Amino acid sequence: MSLRAKTNELKRRMNEAFQGGGEQALEKQKASGKMTARERILALLDPNSFQEYDLFVKHAGQDFDMDKKYLPGDGVITGTGSINAWPVCIFAQDFTVAGGSLGYMHAKKITKIMDHAMKMKVPLIGINDSGGARIQEGVNSLAGYGEIFYRNTQASGVIPQISVILGPCAGGAVYSPALTDFVFVVDKISKMFITGPEVIKTVLGEEISMEDLGGAKVHAEITGNAHFFAESEEECFEQIKRLVSFIPWNNDKKAEIFPKKAPKSRHYKIESIFPTNPMTPYDVRDVIKALVDDSDFFEIHQHWAANIVVGFARIDGQTIGFVANQPMVLAGVLDVDSSDKAARFIRYCDAFNIPLVTLVDLPGYLPGIDQEHAGVIRHGAKMLYAYSEATVPKLTVILRKAYGGGYIAMCSHHLRADFVFAWPTAEIAVMGPEGAANIIFRTEIKASDNPDETRKRLIEEYRQKFANPYVAAAYGYVDAVIEPSETRNFLVHSLALAQNKTEIAPKKKHGVPPF
Numbered sequence: 001m002s003l004r005a006k007t008n009e010l011k012r013r014m015n016e017a018f019q020g021g022g023e024q025a026l027e028k029q030k031a032s033g034k035m036t037a038r039e040r041i042l043a044l045l046d047p048n049s050f051q052e053y054d055l056f057v058k059h060a061g062q063d064f065d066m067d068k069k070y071l072p073g074d075g076v077i078t079g080t081g082s083i084n085a086w087p088v089c090i091f092a093q094d095f096t097v098a099g100g101s102l103g104y105m106h107a108k109k110i111t112k113i114m115d116h117a118m119k120m121k122v123p124l125i126g127i128n129d130s131g132g133a134r135i136q137e138g139v140n141s142l143a144g145y146g147e148i149f150y151r152n153t154q155a156s157g158v159i160p161q162i163s164v165i166l167g168p169c170a171g172g173a174v175y176s177p178a179l180t181d182f183v184f185v186v187d188k189i190s191k192m193f194i195t196g197p198e199v200i201k202t203v204l205g206e207e208i209s210m211e212d213l214g215g216a217k218v219h220a221e222i223t224g225n226a227h228f229f230a231e232s233e234e235e236c237f238e239q240i241k242r243l244v245s246f247i248p249w250n251n252d253k254k255a256e257i258f259p260k261k262a263p264k265s266r267h268y269k270i271e272s273i274f275p276t277n278p279m280t281p282y283d284v285r286d287v288i289k290a291l292v293d294d295s296d297f298f299e300i301h302q303h304w305a306a307n308i309v310v311g312f313a314r315i316d317g318q319t320i321g322f323v324a325n326q327p328m329v330l331a332g333v334l335d336v337d338s339s340d341k342a343a344r345f346i347r348y349c350d351a352f353n354i355p356l357v358t359l360v361d362l363p364g365y366l367p368g369i370d371q372e373h374a375g376v377i378r379h380g381a382k383m384l385y386a387y388s389e390a391t392v393p394k395l396t397v398i399l400r401k402a403y404g405g406g407y408i409a410m411c412s413h414h415l416r417a418d419f420v421f422a423w424p425t426a427e428i429a430v431m432g433p434e435g436a437a438n439i440i441f442r443t444e445i446k447a448s449d450n451p452d453e454t455r456k457r458l459i460e461e462y463r464q465k466f467a468n469p470y471v472a473a474a475y476g477y478v479d480a481v482i483e484p485s486e487t488r489n490f491l492v493h494s495l496a497l498a499q500n501k502t503e504i505a506p507k508k509k510h511g512v513p514p515f
């Protein structure tokens with residue numbers, strides 16, 4: 001056969017494989033508002049950058065007449081490409097082929113591209129759209145999942161792992177995304193659950209729709225399983241491109257340095273954002289925007305545990321991880337979910353050489369039976385652990401309240417912050433003036449002729465004495481009390497100083513964090 005004939009034969013085979021599950025299945029995919037697996041890859045990666053592997057892999061199913069079926073690419077597309085010219089490894093499950101179900105060779109394709117990502121030390125992106133374990137392939141499908149989970153764990157903290165849920169992701173299949181660093185969901189398209197509505201109805205008699213059980217909003221707002229929520233697949237891909245621009249390729253590298261830009265000071269001015277009344281809430285994201293390059297803040301977990309804010313921004317071109325109490329939501333208290341959210345983010349930043357800036361304004365931990373019984377002790381401990389363990393540069397700015405355990409947990413010097421700055425508005429004490437006065441002056445207030453007057457006077461006395469940054473500064477727990485307008489300068493200076501920070505952790509196999 002001539003070269004031309006052989007090339008034509010290749011083209012014919014490729015074309016056949018590109019048809020996926022056929023016209024009917026493709027129509028169904030479109031009708032449900034979804035792109036095809038191939039369209040998704042091409043929309044996410046840089047133009048002409050995608051190279052596909054294992055297109056001609058054949059499935060290994062023998063039973064239930066599976067040996068007579070042709071499943072193009074065995075229901076998953078794998079390959080390499082680039083985003084913003086940075087290399088990535090990628091797989092996308094093709095729901096049009098046997099529901100994107102995971103059989104032996106399907107799993108082999110995924111684990112092969114995962115192994116490439118680890119060997120080349122580049123990010124891994126997985127697009128999930130699958131009915132789960134391929135029922136006809138039995139234990140081989142389960143083995144496939146196990147091999148993926150193992151690799152997810154080995155790759156954790158070495159390369160960034162991004163999961164995109166663009167269809168069903170059910171049963172044990174959800175545990176691969178859950179083991180990765182960032183999970184993206186799209187409204188009305190993503191569905192994640194361990195047991196579906198039918199099983200729940202059979203076992204518990206409870207009725208719920210798939211959307212209400214495990215839709216995108218549920219995971220972005222209630223469970224926290226998803227870090228990013230988008231209205232459409234296109235918006236989701238833009239979010240991924242943005243995320244990738246902030247993080248390094250692997251744990252040996254630092255994030256790319258961008259050209260320096262000043263904050264948009266016309267829109268974000270600390271003096272106009274920060275209220276004079278210490279009881280008035282404000283949006284801490286505006287304070288972050290007043291401090292960072294181009295006022296560009298990329299928030300993670302925006303819709304979940306909103307009493308703490310985490311995300312990436314740049315200062316003098318360098319990626320920074322921000323952790324900030326949000327006075328606008330629950331007065332910025334720490335609770336079970338916000339502790340989990342912050343702890344996970346801190347560990348991500350530490351693993352990938354991203355300095356941390358912590359902004360503090362919280363009255364403490366959320367009191368309540370619910371919180372205590374939900375394990376706020378164990379969850380709160382995660383944050384202490386994550387900050388104490390982190391060796392990246394850690395800078396803390398106390399804006400206003402820093403009371404009780406919240407003061408310690410929000411990256412105080414005691415958890416080895418490198419620098420702690422406080423605004424003159426900072427209040428650092430065991431508890432707020434009202435609570436403190438009611439306890440320590442209880443007898444005096446009770447015995448007074450005018451208890452209300454006396455309480456007010458004693459609260460004010462306490463406020464004058466302790467609700468300020470100067471007591472902590474007198475012990476060196478605050479390195480400098482600074483004017484708010486000087487904050488960016490102090491951060492720039494300290495970050496430059498911390499470029500070559502080295503801190504040696506005690507020798508151990510690994511710690512035992514309060515997971």
Ligand code: HXC
Nearest residue numbers: 098099101130131132133134135136145168170171172173
């Ligand atoms: C084999 C599957 C499949 C599966 C779907 N298909 N899921 N084939 N194994 N797990 C096939 C269907 O037979 C159908 O083939 C095609 O994919 C499209 O599926 P539909 O049901 O027509 O699609 P839709 O109506 O959109 O429903 C999607 C779905 C449903 C909700 C995902 O297919 C479903 O409930 N599937 C089973 C889900 C499940 O229980 N999976 C096992 C989870 S347990 P044809 O040929 O008719 O087009 C698990 C364990 C993992 O994954 C453990 C890891 C530790």
